[in-house]
Amino acid sequence: MSEIKVVTNILKANDELTAENRKKLDEKAVYVINLMSSPGSGKTSILEKILAKLKSDMKIAVIEGDLYTTMDAQRIEAKGVPVVQINTGGACHLDAYMIKDALNNLSLDELDLLIVENVGNLVCPAEFEIGEDIKITVLSTTEGNDKPLKYPLAFEKSGVVILNKIDLIPYTDFDKQKFYDDVRSINDQAIFFETSCKNDWGLDELCAWIESKVKTLS
Amino acid sequence: MSEIKVVTNILKANDELTAENRKKLDEKAVYVINLMSSPGSGKTSILEKILAKLKSDMKIAVIEGDLYTTMDAQRIEAKGVPVVQINTGGACHLDAYMIKDALNNLSLDELDLLIVENVGNLVCPAEFEIGEDIKITVLSTTEGNDKPLKYPLAFEKSGVVILNKIDLIPYTDFDKQKFYDDVRSINDQAIFFETSCKNDWGLDELCAWIESKVKTLS
Numbered sequence: 128m129s130e131i132k133v134v135t136n137i138l139k140a141n142d143e144l145t146a147e148n149r150k151k152l153d154e155k156a157v158y159v160i161n162l163m164s165s166p167g168s169g170k171t172s173i174l175e176k177i178l179a180k181l182k183s184d185m186k187i188a189v190i191e192g193d194l195y196t197t198m199d200a201q202r203i204e205a206k207g208v209p210v211v212q213i214n215t216g217g218a219c220h221l222d223a224y225m226i227k228d229a230l231n232n233l234s235l236d237e238l239d240l241l242i243v244e245n246v247g248n249l250v251c252p253a254e255f256e257i258g259e260d261i262k263i264t265v266l267s268t269t270e271g272n273d274k275p276l277k278y279p280l281a282f283e284k285s286g287v288v289i290l291n292k293i294d295l296i297p298y299t300d301f302d303k304q305k306f307y308d309d310v311r312s313i314n315d316q317a318i319f320f321e322t323s324c325k326n327d328w329g330l331d332e333l334c335a336w337i338e339s340k341v342k343t344l345s
Numbered sequence: 346m347s348e349i350k351v352v353t354n355i356l357k358a359n360d361e362l363t364a365e366n367r368k369k370l371d372e373k374a375v376y377v378i379n380l381m382s383s384p385g386s387g388k389t390s391i392l393e394k395i396l397a398k399l400k401s402d403m404k405i406a407v408i409e410g411d412l413y414t415t416m417d418a419q420r421i422e423a424k425g426v427p428v429v430q431i432n433t434g435g436a437c438h439l440d441a442y443m444i445k446d447a448l449n450n451l452s453l454d455e456l457d458l459l460i461v462e463n464v465g466n467l468v469c470p471a472e473f474e475i476g477e478d479i480k481i482t483v484l485s486t487t488e489g490n491d492k493p494l495k496y497p498l499a500f501e502k503s504g505v506v507i508l509n510k511i512d513l514i515p516y517t518d519f520d521k522q523k524f525y526d527d528v529r530s531i532n533d534q535a536i537f538f539e540t541s542c543k544n545d546w547g548l549d550e551l552c553a554w555i556e557s558k559v560k561t562l563s
Contacts, residue, residue, distance in 0.1 A: 165383045165384045165385060165465070165467075165488075166383045166467045166488055166492055166495065166496060167383060167484075167485070167487065167488025167489045167492060168488075193495060194468065194495065194496060194497075195495075195497065196494055196495055198491055198494065198495060199495075217468075217472075217498065219437060219466070219468040219469050246468065247383070247467065247468075247495070247496070248437070248466060248467070248468050248469075249383075249384045249465065249466070250412065250435075250437040250464065250465075250466050250469075251437050251466075251468075251469070254435075266385075267385070267487065269385065269485065269487035269510065269513065270383075270384055270385025270386075271385045273416055274384055274385060276414055276416065277384065277411060277412065277413075277414055277416060277417075277465070278384060278412060278465070279412075279413065280435065292487065294516075295487065295513065295516055298512075298513055298516060
């Protein structure tokens with residue numbers, strides 16, 4: 128039983144740190160997005176597009192979660208946006224403690240929007256709150272429409288679900304209606320966007336939505 | 346520090362159960378594949394193809410790891426092969442204890458090949474031995490060629506690496522040379538296969554290789 132006890136303690140400690148992070152971020156009126164998905168669904172590409180479209184309108188920073196490398200952080204830095212790298216050293220998700228530490232390396236006073244790119248993993252990140260205002264889950268069409276039922280927690284907890292790589296749908300057997308029905312069956316509040324980073328589809332709509340959320344805080 | 350202690354204990358317990366599983370499977374001369382990947386890379390589709398091609402030549406069974414559903418197990422059962430479902434109840438990987446339990450539900454005496462389809466997760470499953478002869482990691486071209494360096498453990502520990510959805514490569518910016526170089530930099534022994542379940546590419550070669558391994562045990 129010792130594992131279960133420790134897991135409870137970890138989640139309790141995480142809840143306390145989440146509340147602390149949230150208070151700090153609320154005081155500074157920073158809107159925080161926790162971006163989650165499997166490896167390779169296109170989180171970083173979407174993030175690059177968001178930064179390019181929104182960085183002239185607001186102050187944005189990024190926290191990059193990765194196991195070992197700074198490969199994604201380098202891509203973000205190239206967009207001219209402050210980025211803090213968290214290397215989890217093999218751990219499969221970000222938690223509130225890691226975020227608390229990363230926040231100390233950002234100038235929150237000047238910030239409007241903070242996007243946290245979680246570790247590529249459709250299972251574990253959804254279990255850990257980090258102080259975010261919203262979770263956004265990305266699924267790419269090439270992953271298959273069966274994923275919401277197989278990995279329900281991420282879809283259940285997300286305020287926004289992005290269906291990415293929509294340009295590749297003609298080459299797959301992805302059933303869009305089934306996908307939407309399945310997400311709706313576990314989350315009747317989620318807002319949907321369809322995007323293609325290759326063809327720049329749906330990204331203006333996504334960015335307009337993010338901008339509207341940031342404006343409610345300022 | 347309590348978490349670290351417990352994690353050590355879990356891994357130690359897992360090692361002991363792994364040895365137990367391996368002994369049992371070795372005695373019965375069953376070749377065991379631990380099939381790993383991100384969600385949506387095509388593990389189940391590859392498995393369906395392997396079963397269709399090999400089930401008349403040898404006795405095969407499957408253990409299906411999934412968080413909550415039996416969706417994949419139903420697909421395997423339709424191929425006329427014995428399948429045991431492990432629902433992890435949200436846990437992000439299979440471990441040796443779950444496999445030990447599943448083995449009690451299989452007729453090992455009659456078996457040549459056991460394929461374990463792990464939970465769709467490119468991070469955690471690679472940390473847990475289950476008594477397998479070989480780990481096989483699948484990556485699909487649509488996930489991007491940067492994944493071996495970002496998620497090295499699965500690639501490091503795998504005897505075979507399958508690059509799947511090779512038919513979709515013209516629609517991506519996947520750099521095959523970089524992919525192979527990166528895998529080689531962390532694993533100079535891995536055997537590679539390129540497959541497309543849509544066009545049936547590379548599956549005969551993969552099945553011939555599996556058959557050769559099974560024959561060394563019989």
